[in-house]
């Protein structure tokens with residue numbers, strides 16, 4: 046059974062639906078990451094599940110039970126929110142043990158569980174350290190240990206690694222994934238960082254203007270973005286409207302081959318950067334080479350066609366053209382996705 050179900054949840058502020066009839070389930074032991082641009086409603090979704098924001102319409106169920114009227118502290122959730130700072134006046138152990146103390150877990154048992162949690166998040170023996178003496182990454186781990194301490198049925202994370210530098214985030218996100226797998230934790234996390242979501246999640250949910258634009262495994266979403274919005278949000282630049290007829294589509298970039306079996310008619314097309322091949326100017330679409338960015342084995346190249354938006358290509362470094370060169374561009378059907 047689904048541990049968490051959102052059934053047609055709407056949150057209206059004034060005349061605006063910040064969440065618009067959102068339906069979503071999270072299975073036990075699953076990690077779901079909600080991804081979307083700023084203002085798309087991600088934090089509001091977490092706040093509704095936590096009980097910090099009542100829905101205007103729709104239901105939130107935890108293990109099948111409607112949570113209408115159930116206050117935050119009775120939902121048995123672990124919250125690690127951006128604005129949930131550590132308590133500066135308590136030491137590390139005091140922070141981790143806070144939820145246990147609130148639940149009346151006695152001294153010796155509390156100490157034992159705090160020690161085990163600090164061990165789990167890689168800070169063994171840190172009980173007596175003041176939280177001010179911890180690095181940003183260590184503080185995040187303490188916040189995580191504090192959220193895990195009462196053994197919540199659902200752990201909710203809002204930009205859990207938001208404040209940290211990139212190197213630390215990349216390391217911690219892998220550690221978190223391993224930890225959740227080991228503990229069998231059910232997690233609903235919000236992030237605007239695609240890499241973080243793809244590393245952490247069994248399933249991602251992409252939000253747009255209070256609605257779910259797409260859900261799927263990271264691989265599914267990456268391979269088949271639902272529409273032009275999702276494709277652009279995932280960082281794909283080569284999205285263009287087209288009219289598909291048989292094996293090709295007419296676009297501002299001229300004819301683009303499409304995979305066999307693609308539906309005819311008006312569709313946006315995504316061409317992956319690897320599907321943009323560059324050759325002699327006599328072949329294909331004539332383009333001027335714009336900026337080139339060295340990426341080690343490959344070079345990211347911007348190409349200016351005579352009409353339509355610029356193209357992005359990824360080419361082997363050895364064969365990359367130079368800025369200002371005139372080239373001919375052809376597209377490979379395998380790297381073209383006909384969007385919904």
Ligand SMILES: Nc1ncnc2c1ncn2[C@@H]1O[C@H](COP(=O)(O)OP(=O)(O)OP(=O)(O)O)[C@@H](O)[C@H]1O
Pocket residue numbers: 058063081082083084085086087088089090237
């Ligand atoms: N209490 C409120 N009253 C009015 N508007 C609100 C309230 N809370 C949130 N909003 C608005 O709802 C929209 C969605 O906010 P939300 O914080 O859920 O977005 P988000 O996707 O989490 O954004 P970010 O990535 O910037 O945190 C925003 O436009 C925000 O201004």
